[in-house]
Amino acid sequence: MATNNHNVLPRGIEPSEFLTAVEKFKALLGAENVLTEPSQLAPYMKIMMPVAESEHAPSAALTATTVEQVQGIVKICNEHKIPIWTVSTGRNFGYGTAAPHHRGQVILNLNKMNKIIEVDPVLCTALVEPGVTYQQLVDYLKEKGYKLWVDPPAPSAIASPVGNTLDRGVGYTPYAEHFMFSCGMEVVLANGEVLRTAMGGIPNSNTWQTFKWGYGPYLDGIFTQSNYGIVTKMGFWLMPEPPVFKPFAIKYDKDEDIEDLVEMFRPLSINGIIPNGVVLVGTLWEASPTVRRSDYTTEKGATSKAIIQRIRDEHQIGAWTAYGALYGTQEQVDVNWRIVTDTVKAAGKGIIVTEEEAGDDIAFTYRADLMRGNMTLVEFGLYNWRGGGGSMWFAPVSQAKGSETRKQVELATRILNKHGLDYVGEFIVTQRALHHLIDVLYDRTDPEEMKAAYACFDELLDEFTKHGYGVYRVNPEFMHKVADSFGPTQRAVNKTLKRALDPNNIFAPGKSGIDLES
Amino acid sequence: MAVSTRWITTKWSLAAGILGLACLLSLAAWAEVNGSWKNGEEVYAKVCGYCHQTGIGPVIKGRKLPPEYTVHVVRNGLRAMPAFPAAFIDDKALREVAGYISKSAAEQKQEAENER
């Protein structure tokens, strides 16, 4: 089949059946929105996981711009049992990029379905389509003169609020937990019906974007990190720009300081003194905008403690750097600043750095940008540490207790180092829990390092599960394994829902380990 | 907090990429889509510049990069650099940004640091 991407066919589908479906897609969307040639699909072959690209090669990629087109696609997929992997902007770096769960799925890229349907500057709400990027939304708010902020994840400009929220991503302003600040969805179901969740069910409702819960079971959650529908609209809340924004950093010298840091920041977070997603950043992450491993060594394997200490000394980087910000009127910020500085001083360690003191320090500047909803991609510097484009986020959740975070850091570092890789990690504090984010960085052009990275990630999952820890999100290679770690009952319930909502198994089989065929 | 922004030259990867172009590139194969970008300068400012203007990616302005090379790297990615599909940067916008980068003048600071 010369017209298809490297002869990649969906599981169990005959070439003629697939070609018929492709012709129907072309009739529905126009040939220019149905990509099947290898040269057209090249952008979708770029992955960061430690396996061959061919294992996640799509059979085709579609773009749609209307709900009716999405319904039409769903109909064709049902008729021919074509699996469809939907992305909003497909910038899910470290969690699979746009790659489908396995070879032979058809990607539905909704990037061009990008209308900002409504922004209410009074209630501070937005309703957007999946392809709207944070950059597009920020440009729109500026153009309208609305004093409202978005809450971007670190790939801000090129990612989307809908895609990020559907994978339950996080940001850095006080609205950091994105799903918490989402409100109302429109979903195309596998039977072709269009569901508007919660208050969206009431004809002429004007509270769809203001009241999350509606009536009866709260359904929005089952459309996140799942494969039960295609989301075509999502509402969320925007933060009013505060009169005063005061970002700050506090640097700590020692690895073990993480324990005291968490104990100190937890109450400040739970009590709302520091309202945003505070981050506690390890040395190599903090160094990533300016330091490359090759500046210090070209030897393979884990980076020595001596080198990490040299990086700290030569670049004045702490073992841990805490970033947070205060928001509000001048009076509110002044009061809270006093509480923060008194708390730090009472602990007897830590160097406080204000925005004025940081000057144009690139690490501080990009953190401050993220905490005020500005666009930046400086965090991509992480990929320069080892180079070679290999990355997987290992993202266990931790209790917000110092002893727990230290235990996790030590466990992860031991496993990473055993496989010749480095601990490049940070914690995002969301009151009672922490997202522990570790970028498992490796060189994809080095076959040995690819193997090591795979084995390392596998062992990280095994060992953390043994200790009772679970990850909040993962790339497609490990979705089944992580689903197993959450136990057979959760897996069975997810499958029951799948059978009820998508009996032909057309939506993203394998997402979060949910697949009627395995 | 000292900042030591370093610009990495990528002569080797550029050469390899250009050599590989002849067999890999078929511009006509990409769908012609009317995207929402105003022009190449806007794409540079709102996508490329966030990395290539901040020391995260190599400097690409002022190096007379062949537009075909830029088009190839954008569509295929290159090591740490992600690939961008036509749904994100349409073919017309991509040609424009590749032309813009190719014709751009070096910024003084970058020129000096590129020498290193």
Ligand SMILES: Cc1cc2nc3c(=O)[nH]c(=O)nc-3n(C[C@H](O)[C@H](O)[C@H](O)COP(=O)(O)OP(=O)(O)OC[C@H]3O[C@@H](n4cnc5c(N)ncnc54)[C@H](O)[C@@H]3O)c2cc1C
């Ligand atoms: C340096 C760096 C830093 C990062 N920092 C962060 C961070 O701070 N916070 C964070 O959360 N992530 C972070 N990431 C990971 C990731 O890049 C972001 O989460 C990004 O927002 C995800 O890509 P996207 O927005 O294009 O979503 P998409 O890739 O479009 O969507 C993500 C997933 O959601 C599902 N989905 C998307 N759209 C739909 C739909 N319409 N219907 C049904 N299902 C759908 C699919 O399963 C899809 O795979 C980082 C990545 C890098 C490289």
